[in-house]
Amino acid sequence: MEKPVASNIGESSQIKRKARKASRFETRRLSNNMDMNDVNCTENSETIVVNKLLELPKNLSKSQLKRVKKREKWLERKVEKRLRERAKAREKRAHARANNLSLGPSRKVLKRSTMAASSCKLTVTIDLSFDELMIDKDIAKLTKQILRCYALNRRATAPLQFSLSSFTGKSRDDMEKHNGYEHWDVSFHTKSYINVYPKDKIIYLTSESENVIEHLDHDCIYVIGGLVDHNSHKGICHKVANEAGIRHGRLPLDKFLKMKARKVLTIDHVFEILLRITEGVTWQEAFLKVLPERKNARPIAPEQSEEQEESSDSKSFDARDTSHVTDQEVPDEDTDRLDCSAETNVAEQNPRSTQ
DSSP: OOOOOOSOHHHHHHHHHHHHHHHHHHHHHHGGGSOHHHHHHHHHHHHHHHHHHHTOOSOOOHHHHHHHHHHHHHHHHHHHHHHHHHHHHHHHHHHHHHTTOOOSSOHHHHHHOOTTTOSOOOEEEEEOOOGGGSOHHHHHHHHHHHHHHHHHHHTSSSOOEEEEESOOHHHHHHHTTSTTGGGSSOEEOSSOGGGTSOGGGEEEEOTTOSOBOOSOOTTSEEEEEOOOOTTTTTTHHHHHHHHHTOEEEBOOHHHHEEOSSOOOOOHHHHHHHHHHHHTTOOHHHHHHHHSOGGGOOEEOOHHHHHHHHHHHHHHSGGGOOOTTOOOTTOTTOSSOOOOTTOOSOHHHHOGGGOO
């Protein structure tokens, strides 16, 4: 797209002078609380703001002009915000050193903690094929959740094998706002997860699935739907899994927690739960540690959990299928265990699960 050029030279010069004046004023205001490196960073950012001012088209509606001005103010405040964050981080590190407090692993340790060197070979991929179902605001939220997943995995003792599939379109465009993401310890795939991983090893995680995951198999690939829709597309991940002919499953929330809120979790919450399980934490401990307080989750005692299982078994005895049950100590389990070595597709065995 060609950049619009001012038709009048005098008008263009006037815009430049106003922009430079605003930039000089902003530089003087910030220079009292920053070092020379921060000043250089500020000037670079202000140059970007000046260029944005010059590129504005003339025929803008009031709402469009309002959004543009709001964006320009955000860019100006962004520099100051980053400087405050850096100063706060320096103070935090100084306080920790003075009081012998731990701030977590150092950068050197984090650089050595990679997926290739990890003892955990469990693969988790986020399916980013739902861009057309989200508005720009929700895509930005999706990116933030992916950033948190990366941060959690990077600081883990044994990181998961983390990847993004169908990494194209609007989700990729929004990710490019974060400089250096290409160097993350993440596997980026433009193709769909079906074309990247063996189909018989894939398990799509969806809360609508009737298959409860009892344990994690490190030979399987667990897919998390990259969709932030505030539950407006209910059951779509379950539908996608059935249409693709791949297995699906859900986390055992009902077995270990009492929840009045809906059991649809965010992407980063599901990712962190899987990460904690690989670290040796129990399902109940992982749920209570990861789920936010707004979920109002309460633990279920082991005795209550067994009673619920027995009651559910007696109600649905004639409808259950125990062909995938691998634990001989629990012969009356209501739901199928997900076993990656099984040759039969769960989705094919349950044709009534499609929505």
